[in-house]
Amino acid sequence: MKPNQRLRRERELRGWSQSRVAQELGTDPATVSRWERGLSFPYPFFRERLCELFGKNAEELGLVQETPTTLPVEESLALPAIDSELSPVLPISPDPILDPTIPLLSAIDGSLIGRDDLLQHIRDQLSDTTRGPAFVALNGLPGVGKTSLAVALAHDPSLQQTFSDGILWAGLGPHPEVLEHLSRWGAFLHVDEASLSNKESCESWAQAIRFAIGQRCILIVIDDVWQIEDALSCQIGGPNCAFLLTTRFPHIALHFAAGNTTPVHELAENDGLALLARLAPHVVQDETESALELVRSVGGLPLALTLIGKYLRIQSYGRQPRRINAALTRLRDARERLQISEPRSLIDRHTSLTPESRVSLQAIIEVSDALLDLPARTGLRSLSVFPAKPNSFSEEAALAVMALSQEVLDTLSDAGLLESNGPSRYTLHQTIADYARVLLEDSEVYTRFVQYFISYLEEHTQDYSLLDQESRNTHIALELAHTRQMHDTFLRGVKASSPYLFVRGRYSEAEKYFSTALELALSLQRLSDATVFLRDLGRIAHTRGNYLQAETYYQRGLQLARQQQDELAISRLLTHLGTIMHRRGLFSESIAYLEDGMLHARHTGDQEQLSYILLGLAQAHGSLDHHKQAEEYAWESLEIAHSLGNGEHLADVLHRLGTLIYERGDYEQALGLLFESLDQASLIAHREKMCHILNNIGCVLGELGDFPQAERYFQEAQELAQQINAQEILCTILGNLGYVANECGEYEKAEPFLREGLALASKIGHSVSICECLESLGTLARNRRDYTQAEKYYQEGLVRARLMNNKRSIISMLTGLGATMTACLRFEDAEHYLEEGLALARDIHRPHQLCNLLYEYGKLEDCRQQPQRARVYFQEMLTMPAIGEEVMARARYGLARTAALEGDYTAAHQLGNISATFFAQQHHRLSKEARLWLDSLPLSQEEKASEY
Known part of the structure; x- marks a missing residue:
């Protein structure tokens, strides 16, 4: 084809750009450019629009194609003989067909947001006609944008070029006029209606159209199909054609296109917000969080966002805050969101609705709902009590809540209202759930939901992976049990959920449940339950480092347990109190509580509780540097733990034993035990335990001098601790990160860690962590040669360590003070501090601390010019085992x-x-x-x- 100079000249005479012409015609500038360059020829629809726009006829605009009067020999020989009685076809027009019933692209919405990859995928499928006609189907929820995708593809220049003979469109809906579409297509293809055997027969039209299409390259779009028979009636065309079908029914899509079926999903959160911003930019700019909330409330459904966006655009045109806030408040109500609507022009009506209907979510979903039988309709309303997508639920749970047969689930799935989420699992989109919940009247559905999931919690108390899958459902069940005053069920559910909430570190959620349950249990005089909830509240306070509050909860629980003479509860609460005393540095008090608890545990015969108490005693005696006794308790605890086969408890015991062995300097054995403990904790994804174990592994690696690897373990522990807000271990981890940075000479990096760790430890009263941070800050100041400040940190730490009688902290402070005095050339003071520390370290058998003291003593003797005496100390360091x-x-x-x-x-x-x-x-x-x-x-x- 030659360039169309006439069309270009007429445009330029008027001073119009290609974009201006494209906008007037309802196409794009690239298409106008191709017309002018002679790369493609306008379809009849656009040819008429061009003539109207320029006030010229087709010849004056260069829009008349020259057609050859004779065909090449090869082509003429290939033509079949035409029997005028059999063929109702007139001579084929060379003009490409563009069905005028194809909906126009929206002037407001512009290009589709978040659909680029999907559009390209469909283009590729439609263009692949190497193995015959391409059959492509799109299926998805009502309002997910299937028709919008089809419209975009029908207007796509590359597809128009691929299907150079035209594009046909049939919008069907639940009550289609298939004959009307076929007769319209026949007119475009110059089918002689008078020659049809029966012009009221779809079959007659289909045969004639199929013959008229012949070898042409035509794209046939069959939109909004509700019955496969209707789609098959429009499945006409030759080997060079392609078919694009859209439907809300998965089985129709699969029947029509098999492997070329593409599910259309809702928009991602960012894309949904972008669509809302295109329609109501001021609202998204001024009320971003509210806009994001709206995107989530409709599950990213494009139709819902479009309706909401247009409504907000109208309400915000004057940017009056009062009016915008009122609109946002209205849209937070599911009923209101469902009823937001817009009118459509007579030629742009939704095929699923009657001509007089306004488009709304309610109307679009209602059409599918109306086709369901009574059991399926009842089942849909029942399923609305489940939290919406991305949450899912099992088939077993669905059947229990609906109290209906499996066939109902199949019916809802076939209707495109219920989505599959893996084997025997389902999910409901937010808008479908909202629609069904508004119509739900049977309150017994809520009771069945609560009873099923509370029983599920009790049956699977420690099946953490299963509870992960049902986490959202069990949460809603607990909320419903409380709001519907199902008191006994609520208390049962809270007790059953306790292990899972602790393992997953969901302390805020747990604290809310336990506080509510405690108040309820006390009001009902359920003292046994109240004791359990006091204990669990104490555990949360302990984990957050609020030791005084934890002690208060434990003491209240102990009082109730003694009133009931519940020896097992008494033993458990005494164990927790012993642990709190240990954290506060009151080691003798800790041992007293634990030994009292052990008496009760032995009396009850509860081996798991006995193992926990032995573990606590090992920890307390280890802190008092009674290493032999501590390890005896720990090994006994481990023996019991192995016999019980409880992975969670075994992780605790291995961790404590590994830590004790690390403290006496056997790093290889310690690492083996700690990694075994980490494996056990990881199996159940116990995040709090993993924090402690990762931290201690980092400590061992740090003492071995592998600082890069130690830092990686500390960082992993820090990330976990921050996720679950475990402040007690977090302050220790921060101090260790500061220590590693300090040892690597990264002083600017070390200081923020240490100051944050000290502030947190001071806030929660974690005495040991306070001392550790003070020691590291002193070392940091000493490395910076700020000896005055270093001495202040060490002296403050020494006072605290002596008050706790924590010999390890005392040794650390004395070592730091000795090193500082040596650097200040105050040799007598240095010797005083180092001598005291050396005697203490030898007494409690702390190899690593002893080596630190020997190193500083050697440096002191070097400074005194006493190399022979210095050598004795350095040589002794090398004799230490596994240092x-x-x-x-x-x-x-x-x-x-x-x-x-x-x-x-x-x-x-x-x-x-x-x-x-x-x-x-x-x-x-x-x-x-x-x-x-x-x-x-x-x-x-x-x-x-x-x-x-």
Whole structure:
């Protein structure tokens, strides 16, 4: 084809752009450009519009195609003989067909948001005619945008070029006029109506149209199909045609297109907000959170968002806050959202509705609802009590709540109202659920829902993966049990949900339930239940680091348990009180509570409770550095835990035992136990336990000098602790992150961690963590050579440690003070602090702390120019069993400096290089210092000889 200079000249004479012409015609600038360049020819519909627009006839605009009077030989020989009596077809027009009943693209909505990938996928399917006609089907919920996609594709320039002979459209709906569509198509194809054997027969029209299409490339769109027979009546066309069907019924889509069936899903949250912003930009700009809430309230359904957006655009045109807020308030009500509507023009009516109907969510869904039988309609309303998508529910739960047969679920699925969500699981879209819930009248449905899921909680108390799947359903069941005053059921449900809520770290949700249940239990004089809820509230307060509040809950629970003479409850509460005393640094009080609890546990014979108490005693005695006794308790607890086969409890025992063994310096065995504990905790996804275990693994790796790996474990623990708001362990983790950064010489990174950890530990009264943060802050100040500030931190920590009688913290503070005094050249003070710390460390058998003291003592003797005495301390470090590479590297570094003092530069270089290499690999804070020191040394005899 040649370029159409006439069309271009007429446009330019008027000073119009291609965009202006496209806008007037209802197409796009790219199509106008192709007409002018002669790449394509306007369909008759657009040719008439062009003539009207420019006031010229087709010839004056260059819109008349020249057709050959004779066909090439090959083509003429290929034509079949035409029997005028059999064929009602007139000579074929060369003009492409563009069905004028194709809905126009919306002038407001513009291109479809969030559908680019889907549109391209459908284009590819339709264009693939290598194996004959392409059959493509779109199915999805009412209002999900199937017709909009079909309209966009019908106007798509690339598809118009692919199907160069035209596009036919049939909008069917529940009561289609198939004959009307076929006769219209016949007119476009110049079918002689008079020659039809029966012009009132769809079959006669179909045969004639099929013959008229022949080898043409035509796209046939069959929109809003409700019966497969109607779609098949429109399935006419030759081998070069393609068919695009849209329907809300999955079985129709599958029957029509088989593997080329594409489900159309609702919009993602961001795309839904973008659609709302296009329609009501001021509302989204000024009330973003409210707009996002609306997107969620309709589950991203495009029709709902379009109706809401147009309504908000009208209500916000003057940007009056009062009117906008009133509109938003109205839209928060499901009934109002369902009834928001808009009128349609006579030629743009929705095929599922009658001509006089306004388009609304209610009207669109009502059409499907009206076709259901009574059981299916009843079942749909019953299922609306389930939380909407993305929540899902099992077939078993659905049948129990509906009290109907499985056939109802099949009917609802076939109707496109109930979606599958995996084997034997279903989900309801938010708008469908809203519609059905508004019409629900049977209150017994709520009772069946509550009873089913409370029983489910009781049957699967520790089946955490199953409870994860039903989490939203059980939450709603508890809420309904409370609001509907099903008191006994509510109390049962709260007790049954307790293990799951703790394992998943859902403390805020748990606290709300336990507080409500406690108040109810006390009012009903259900003292046994009240004791349980007091204990669980204490556990939450404990986890959050609020020890005084936790103690109050436990003491109240203990009082009630003693009133009822419930020995098992007494034992459990005494165990919790012992743990709280331990956290507060009151180790003797902790042991007293635990030993009292053990008496009650042995009397009841509850082995799991006995194992927990033994574990608590191991922890308390370990803090008092009674290592042998602590490990005996821990091993006994582990033996019981293995016999019980309780993974959650086993994780606790392995963790505590691993920590005790780590504290006495057996790092390899400790890591084995801790990783085994982590495996057990991970199996049940117990996030709080995982926090503690990950933190302790990081501690072991830190003492081994593997700081990068230690930091990774601390970071993972920090992320988990923040997710569940576990403040007690979080302050410890923050202190450890600061410690690692400090050891790596990253002082700017360390300080925020330490200050945040100290603030949190002070807030919750975690004495041990306070001391740890003070020690690290003192070390940070000392590394920065701010010795005055360092001494203040250490002295404050020492006072707190002595008050707790926590010997480990005392040793740490004395070590820091000794190092600080050495740096200040206050050697006598340094010796005083180090001597006290050394005696204490030897007494409680703390290898790592002992090595730290020996290292600082060696440095002190070096500063005093006493290399022989210094060597004794550094050599002793190397004799310690399983002390780790980091300690050995520091010992060798100390020996290297001692050798240099004695003039043995060969040994100094040799030992110094080994240490410096390790420090560099581990990003240790001593890395730079060691390298500078080595560079300052005189050459050894060997190095001097090598220069010659």
